[in-house]
Amino acid sequence: MNEQVTEVKRAGKLPMLAVLTLIVIVGLLGAVIWMAWSADSPSAADDAAPHPVQPAELPSPADGAVPARPANGGPAQQGGEKG
Structure with a gap:
């Protein structure tokens, strides 16, 4: 029976x-x-080829670009010291 x-x-x-x-x-x-x-x-890369996601270089302020400002709106601090 074992077999x-x-x-x-x-x-x-x-x-x-x-x-x-x-x-x-x-x-x-x-x-x-x-x-x-x-x-x-067509793949997603094929569809996106003619439309770059971001500019190759940052626009200059002379072209009307607004420079970034600190989130708190105050003057930028140098050296990490609080004044």
Whole structure:
């Protein structure tokens, strides 16, 4: 009877291995199909290419840009001393 129990345990592992292998194969096929299907689709980088996110350099005050001011509105302090 001990041999029959061992044989049943081995038979249970084979279908589980087959199911896992099938899941992996379906996942890989899905990834390949997805990549082939979306290869010619525009990406976010393609859509944003003509529109820069930020300027290459800061605008100068001569062009009408307002310089940054401290959050508290007071004069900037030098050396970290409070006066």
